[in-house]
Amino acid sequence: MTSRHVPPIAPGKLPLIGHAVPLIKDRLAFVQSLRAHGPIVRVTVGPKTLTVVNSAELIHQMLTSQADEFTKGLLFEKLKLFGKDALPVAEGKPHLRRRRLMQPAFHREQIAGYVTTMRETVQPYITAWDGGTPLDLKTEMQLMTQGVVMSALFSSTPRREPAHEILNSVDTVFKTALRRALLPISALERLPTRRNRRADAAGIALRTAVTGIIAEHRAHPDAYDDIVSLLLTAQDETGATLPDDEILSEVTGLLAAGSETTAVVLAWLFHELGRNPDMERQLHEEVDSVLAEGPLTAERVPRLVHTRRLVSETLRLYSPAWLVTRQAISDVTLGEFTLPAGSDVIWSAYALHRDPDIYPDPLRFDPDRWLPERPQPPKGAFIPFGSGKRMCMGDAFAWTEATIITALIANRWRLRPTPGTVRPVGAITTHPSSLHMVPELRHHAVAGKTR
Template structure:
């Protein structure tokens, strides 16, 4: 591959010296994906790479990412990844564009106001308690799966007033994982013509999407049959009216609920898995967490009033969100756009990576060190736009405050009762729909208090 200088103000192609076996190969493997987005930062604030027959632009500079997500947000669509996530539903809030996105966000915002989220804390606690009380001392846990089931249960309880038993919940979880895996593969590889073929993978993705929608449709049907018994986001959507006074179509309500279920549990679950992995190999940090939780909670059950008294717990969550942020988010230019000194033609596919941004040594001293105290108020803080685990601007994740609260609640509840000990081997970070641990077996041991 050679450097291209033919078009002024358009970033050059990354030269062939990139120490990876081709960019397509890099995007196939989970570890290689992470290496690619980190390594291309060395080539400048904006670079182009070849992905098969396509050219993809990677935006690295925090000020340009901020410009793209805020000031010039209307000049971009959400791009390839979100297009492929339409497997969850084509008009759902995380995927919608333009005015439909704005209308739907305004409609759903009341369910995510901070006052409303404080009211979810009791539901979060009651949903999580059976999971952690059911752990057996000395019996290995697949912690990533356990956290996925836990956070999925929280989303379903708080937003859907539904908490299915473990086995149906496992079925939902496997369906979500399958759809996410399919979406990320289709987003990073130039295989669009293959998506319509009846391959095993395509049939599996279609079946998973169907199973997921069926499970959520049953919840919506229960709400319709007993409209006075619920006060949650499903009932909010069922009672909503559009600008003409018409109710939302059933398929749109279904798509919104499916997308909320998938997006609402993924990032928080992975964050918690990584958090306890880091505590398992940093006993001093774990001890400080236990001390704070014991001092604040004592023998009380956790409530919303305790959360503001857990600053160290919150810093642990924040540092995990920094170090293990989502590795890939996409955008696409609608027309010609200028970012800084670079002019991008209409239709340009763009990637930005919070994972790589958050590990830049120019922004974060000793970036690979897990250090929750870097977020203390008296420490130098990263520049504006350099910490964006939930995105930024008007398309920022609507559930960010929900996720912060949920992660703090679960961290404190687990820490009040258990130590989670690493079982074996090195844990690798993989670029899936978010940044996943390869596997994470951990052994719960009761706290010695």
């Protein structure tokens, strides 16, 4: 390997600590700034070197034609707090087997059958809001999306207090995984610190909640037809059923993943609507027109075209995937560079989706950029759910869920911003720093129901 094949080091590296200061100060600004330094660049954090892939073409190549040359890397390794073989973190043949097993639950035909469950799960959350009382919007959306996952996939609907406990446990586990990925010193993970004890307790709480769901399904197997049932009856190539700990890990991983990404996207969407009255008006007109014919059904969801564009633009501007990791299995050629075996690689959909060379006026929230007559981004330049064989299996579920929740909220409420600055924060996903909004009942909505 000659020096010209080694990606350059990004400017700003300091002795011993490398690029730790800008990464700690503002993670999102830092990963965006790296795009100015070429298609691939290296950064260091203490003794750790990370290779950052910025080029849309090379990211697409890494996720598709060269996917077998990489494992999921640091962040997903730390997410094995959920269980080492759960689908979101599994590798190789275990990943392929588990994906094939669970794929039927996420077929588009199956998701059409979830629409009624999604609608009926979400309505009580929305009607329970108190007009004029500020909402912690991210938390409300997380509770709502967590409820949808549990209802649609697990046939379970926890009360608000237990649901909050599950949500807090998920949040703790995610924070722990991100912190350990950014500061990958294994010895620190074994120390009996308060953070590590809190992470252990959160993992136990999550698995306890899931254990109850599995026990209920075992006790009444004929009463359920969902993803838990699928896992309980699945057999491997030898005819053996899945071990209990694998089922537990899988359900826990689904619960955690399902309550996070869609929730932050919805929070950002209504934040933008609160700043754009014309877009909000368009949404209300479309939703009122579609729902005037009756409840939201699988047949009516595709008619919410402006709503869908709002979701698309939110996924672009506030992509949850601000940091995704990979690790090279062997020496890999990517573009003009060679990455040695063991290289830790990161890429950011958040930074990619804000690239001015791809998206004109990239910081402007513009759902009309997704109109069919407008120029569309090149292949691989819009990847909110990843790409290739490790693309998120629940993407169609998330699109449908986000569209339904947006429409049902808009049919009943206007959400008004409260004073204060809201900025994106690079947590496990792209969180709003603090987002409180005030619901105002729309003129056609009455207590307890919407038109």
